Amino acid sequence: MDTGLKMKKRQFFAGWEVTPKDIALIGMMIAVIEVCKRALDFLPNVELVTFWVIMFTLFLGKKAVYGVIGFVLIEGLVFGFHVWWIMYLYIWPALVVITLIFRKNESALFWAIISGLFGFLFGAAGSIPYIFIGTMDGGLGNGFYTAFSWWITGIPWDFIHGIANFVIMLVLYMPIRKVMKMMQ
């Protein structure tokens, strides 16, 4: 195996162990995300989950994925394991991965763009389970049609999501990042 690849593999598998401090921090991460999500539930598609997942990933690194798993499980237990829950299974961990890729970036505008893009593309990414549901109902063509229709119908909501995500990150990135750095 190539040495670079070996190193990357080693890097990926290392650092997953959880210390008591991590458990406390991950618990706090889940609590903060849940509280903020509930507090803003009355405003459809305006949420702080994206913001906190990005911020906690910058703070905790890849261990933030534990917090995301916890959050997704709680969401399922509270609201039921419906189609959107399947989407949550990959969409939030994907945000952790995206954040890890760009974690060296410190620009508020850059993270606002990532956060905004995530909001704008949330519907498109979330339509994937409908390909399978539609396919079971009437073949692959129907699957793609179902997912496409679902995505198109939700575009106005994706706009709200994307704009809100962009603004929230632009406003809150600097103060929260500063506090988190102080804690580190």
Add this chain to the structure above:
Amino acid sequence: METKKTSNKKVVLGLIALVAVIAVLGIAYAVFGPKTTEGAKAITIEVIDNEQKSEVYELNTDAEYLRQALEEAKAVGLTVTGTESEYGLTIITVNGVTADFNVDSAYWSITVNGEYGMLGADSQPVTDGDEFQLVYTVY
């Protein structure tokens, strides 16, 4: 310095991506999104008056029953008035032409797709492609 440059490049690329995504979403919604300006059912209402003169009104409507469609057709120039009874609207005057059964044994009959209508305007369902006629009829 080098890092700063790379960071700026990423921001610019990100902004371009953001604008592109917004454009794609906007175009996709404009082309494939639901069109809500028109009613889902296309119908025609033809009026044949006491001089056998015909006037046809085309209408896109979401009306469930003919009564509502007749009211919506005001927008395209059709005026229908009448009296209320336990069976709903009894049509008396259409486009200013009055059919009074007590005076000259005349009434406005309704035909639905060429068939004599069995229901009043309030209970006559409207389906896509329906052709209604309001005919001045003498008994």
